[in-house]
Amino acid sequence: MDKHAGAVSELVDQLGRLPGVGRKSAERLAFHLLRVPEAEAIALADAIRRIRSDIRYCQACFNLCEEELCAICRSGDRDTTRLCVVEQPRDLMSLEQSQAFNGLYHVLLGRIAPLDGIGPDQLTIDALVDRVRNGNFSEVIMATNPNVEGDGTSLYISNLLAEFPVQITRLARGITAGSVLEYANREMIADALVGRQKL
Amino acid sequence: MDKHAGAVSELVDQLGRLPGVGRKSAERLAFHLLRVPEAEAIALADAIRRIRSDIRYCQACFNLCEEELCAICRSGDRDTTRLCVVEQPRDLMSLEQSQAFNGLYHVLLGRIAPLDGIGPDQLTIDALVDRVRNGNFSEVIMATNPNVEGDGTSLYISNLLAEFPVQITRLARGITAGSVLEYANREMIADALVGRQKL
Structure with missing residues (x-):
């Protein structure tokens, strides 16, 4: 016997297909969507539908946009x-x-x-x-x-x-700002040495 | 200038309201939903709508269900x-x-x-x-x-x-199966001592 009501079960399954969302998270998200004001849940559903119906690629640069050319x-x-x-x-x-x-x-x-x-x-x-x-x-x-x-x-x-x-x-390769040399891997260090800049 | 196309931006905003979903994750999820087969994205949107339209509380126990009484x-x-x-x-x-x-x-x-x-x-x-x-x-x-x-x-x-x-x-209180005593907090230890069981 399925312990979830059908619609909950279905939503948990669908949410569980999202990247990085496991079974437990999917359940948590489903119950969240049950609890929030109905308008908020519907807004999310509509936003998902809209991203598939309204979005296309910019004819020049293939960025995502809603018109022929993207904003850029x-x-x-x-x-x-x-x-x-x-x-x-x-x-x-x-x-x-x-x-x-x-x-x-x-x-x-x-x-x-x-x-x-x-x-x-x-x-x-x-x-x-x-x-x-x-x-x-x-x-x-x-x-x-x-x-x-x-x-x-x-x-x-x-x-x-x-x-x-x-x-x-x-793009330049090297060590990243804010990183620690001790944890940098060999490739990062090699890139940083090869591309070293005048001080 | 908003760098996202409107519909993407809207979906990122909506996803970002979910618990545990930050801005970066919301963007990742939005692009995932743009990339998957359209039917999969629509199925998620519909599942969200359905959980709000079809789910109610069991008249006896207030579990979630789609009928008057839940499966249990x-x-x-x-x-x-x-x-x-x-x-x-x-x-x-x-x-x-x-x-x-x-x-x-x-x-x-x-x-x-x-x-x-x-x-x-x-x-x-x-x-x-x-x-x-x-x-x-x-x-x-x-x-x-x-x-x-x-x-x-x-x-x-x-x-x-x-x-x-x-x-x-x-429900019984005590240390949890698989845990390590060293990391158990004071309350857990106290509960476990108070409720100690005959071997």
Whole structure:
């Protein structure tokens, strides 16, 4: 006999599919949603539906948006000579939150990952090459993730872009601000030494 | 300028209201819901709506259910001479999962908490007294939470039930299975000593 009422059980199952939400958390969240004012629960349900019905990709940079172009591509305040290439919209968001970059973005919507069956064709690389060919970018910053697949994707793209008169750079590697050398791993230390800067 | 598209931003806000879900987790969950098959996201949205439209309280024990009586009260297999009093439906569920109890339950839907303005009238204590008066229970097990408010609620109820010919018990207190004495706090040790059992 199922101890949950059917609708509770169903919600616990659905919540349990979310990343990082185990069975216990799912139960806790379900009971929370039973307890809050009904409008709050409905607002969450509607927000989930809306994110699937209203959101699409920016036609220029493949960021998420609700119109043809995203707010960044539509903005007149951005430096249109710099293009930052990221894997996912949330990477773009992290960069935006740093407020250290005021150029345009290009979202690949993934990284080349042969083991997962993801090749260059499944990404927005063709569109990126077109943008660089037709745009007036002076610099393309590769901001893929600092791991094997991200580095591989950057390398692949930088080869494609080599024919264009743009400077291709990548994010600096090194020790992270606020970290402790004692706990830094070998790769971090090596990156920091190789890229050492004048004081 | 908001960096999220409106619908993403809205969902991140809504998810961020869930207990234990911070801003970063909310963003991660929102992007997860953007990425999964649409049917999966919609299923979650519907499950949230359904839990609010279909769930009500069992007329007998105030457990959550979709009919007049919950599955436990409807079942013919339960020991109807034992009644276990819990604060919340999820406490009931924990007890059920232990499979150590086969009687009936009564859910108080809270605990007496004067500091939060919750008095006996806001709980289902009247209904509990009626059940004990009219039922044929031989034992009422108080399974409120082992803290000041839970204990106070149990004490209050046991005083009310004193006029009926039922035995009133509470869950055993002591050290927990699998724990380490070194880390047990004073209250746990005291409970374990007071309630020590014959070997």
